[in-house]
Amino acid sequence: MKTRWWVPFAFLSPMLIGLALFRFAPIFIAVIGSFFGQTIRGETIFKGLANYVDLFEDQSFWASIRTTLVFNLIINPFQVVCAMCLALLARRPTRFVDVFRASFLMPMTTSIALTSVLWGILLDPSMGPVNGFLRWAGVPAQGFFRSGEQAIATLILVCTWKGAGYWMVFLLAGLLAIPKELDEAASIDGASPWQRFRYVTLPMMRRPLAFVLVADTAINFLLFAPVYVITHGGPNGATHLLMFEAYQSAFAFLNHGRSLAISTIILAIVLVIAAFELRLFRHKEGEP
């Protein structure tokens, strides 16, 4: 029985309509909408590039770009290193290794909103148990999210608490795929553990590491919930990340043109990151 040409598309169409409408149409809405704005009386008018010009002249926009870049330049390599350490520790099939692997994964099941609520309470400078513990251990109480110098570092640590175990899974899979013979051969040749890691394991892990770094960047670039729940961008703009800036433009200041201009810039960056991710992914995946 010959398959008619439209049959595959009948199977595909519900999904294709969903993705076209709710994933790809918004990209065009962002780009087109960024050229429009509203007058005081609520009329929609064409503004050309005015939204972008306003944005590029705005100090608070550049400040949030800077904060987002600094945050990402630190958090992504940091999370990859943490995930790699976890994967190396949980690599060998020793006793209880399943228990340890599962416990590394548990924070991942806490949603980003609940993570924010939980750590907002834990790290509260006056009430939180973390400062209580530090005082007990003889360390002075810290400001954490309330301190301009510590807020970004605290945010990085909290996100790493949630994320490290998740990325560990990908790296663990990479480690377990390395042929055992390689390691054993190096060992017989008298290589030290460090040399085996540096010259055997690391080169074999280049691709999984690159994949995790890029995929992690795609997520951290648009971090929103902890900023919304805990810091509101403060203290003094220290955690004013780009997504929070876009949210405020849209829903606090009701400036849709501006928020869509920021969305367009975000989308341009995200698509570049996704293209890198796609290349790394397809290399492993093979062609469909």
Place this chain on the structure above:
Amino acid sequence: MAPAQMRLMVFMRYAALIAIAVTLLAPIYWLLMSSFRPAGDIFRFAGQFSIDTLVPTTLTLENYRAIWDGPFPRAVFNSLFVSLVTVALGLLVNSLAGFAFAVFEFPFKRTLFVAVLLSFMMPFESIVIPLYVLMGWLGWVNTYAALIMPDVASGLIVFLFRQFFAAVPKEIYEAARIDGASWWQIYRRMTMPLSGPTIATASLMMFIHQWDAFFWPLVAASTQDLIVVQVAIARNMTLEQSNWGSLFASASSAVLVALVPFLALQRYYIRVVTLNAER
């Protein structure tokens, strides 16, 4: 390596594993444990670290009884409704598409598959604001449709089904075709009944994705009637409320709803995630 040195290495490795596991689990433990304390006790022992900080002196269910009478059950209903409808629709829509990618040859197949992959590599947050504009045009702001429909078609779930279906030998389908079965019958009677584990994993992933959703519900539908669990809890936190007992009980319930099925299906989950990374 000398045996003594070897033993030291093993000891250090376990010490590190235990230290990390304790650090990662302590916050969740403290949240769950505190939710069973009398509301007044929750912060009583937090500032002065001692055994009482970690082990409750009195256990009670009063916090859970208290949230039962408030607006929280409504939020639980909303989250469950949205999650379950998404799972039901998503299973059908995405498995059909996964079937098409695994079984058929058709024009633009590669291009469409790249679009599917791209759709899940592009973080959802990046389109939240234009998607909100679209919801305005559709008249869906503050409706269940706004919470459900955008998450039905999922590139990741399509990919998951395609991977599984592609592993089935094509000859089986050819034989069924010769016997006169339509492709719909093959999908419905042969392929889906054999896909139990994949359906379970996909359901879990879609359920937790919706249960954990925060940014989109906050933007698209956060009226009293439509508020979901995550937004309800986060809002109680931002209002600087003094009703800590309720906050801890509701947050603990929300954590457990995601945690319990995850632990049950953990092995599957790890296999599926790593399948994405490895193949």
